[in-house]
Amino acid sequence: MMFTEFGRRVEENGSLGTDHGTATPMFIVGHNVKGGFYGTPPSLTDLDDGNLKMTTDFRRGYATMIKGWLGYDDVSTILKGQFDTLPAFA
Numbered sequence: 001m002m003f004t005e006f007g008r009r010v011e012e013n014g015s016l017g018t019d020h021g022t023a024t025p026m027f028i029v030g031h032n033v034k035g036g037f038y039g040t041p042p043s044l045t046d047l048d049d050g051n052l053k054m055t056t057d058f059r060r061g062y063a064t065m066i067k068g069w070l071g072y073d074d075v076s077t078i079l080k081g082q083f084d085t086l087p088a089f090a
Contacts, residue, residue, distance in 0.1 A: 001065050002027040003058065009050050023052035026061045028088050030069075038086040059083040 007024030023042050039056030046053065060083050063075045068089035076082045 001061065002029070003061065007052060010044050010047060010052065011050055021051045022048070023054045026058060028061070028065070032069075032090050033088055034090050036088075038088060056086075057083060060086055064088050 003026040004024050007021040008018040009021040011018070013019050039060075042052040042055050044052075059079050059081070063079060063083040064085040066072050066075045066078055067085050072078070075085070
C-alpha cells in the first residue's frame with residue numbers, strides 16, 4: 001500500500017506546478033489485488049477552498065489492508081471505529 005499525507009491542488013501555481021492539497025490517491029499492489037478504481041473520483045470543479053474533496057475515507061484503505069492482507073477481522077478495535085473494507089482482494 002502506498003499513500004502520502006498530502007495531495008495536490010487543481011489550479012496551477014505561479015511556477016507552473018501545483019501546490020500541496022488535501023485529497024490524494026492510495027495505491028494497493030500485489031499478486032492477490034483485484035485491479036481497478038475503488039471509490040468515487042473527486043470533482044475537478046466542486047472544490048473546498050481550491051482543494052479536492054475527499055470522497056473515500058483513508059481508513060477504509062487501512063481497514064481493507066488489515067482484514068484482506070493481514071487477515072485480522074477485528075478492524076474496529078485497531079481503527080477505533082467501523083470502516084467498510086474495499087473489495088480489493090481476490
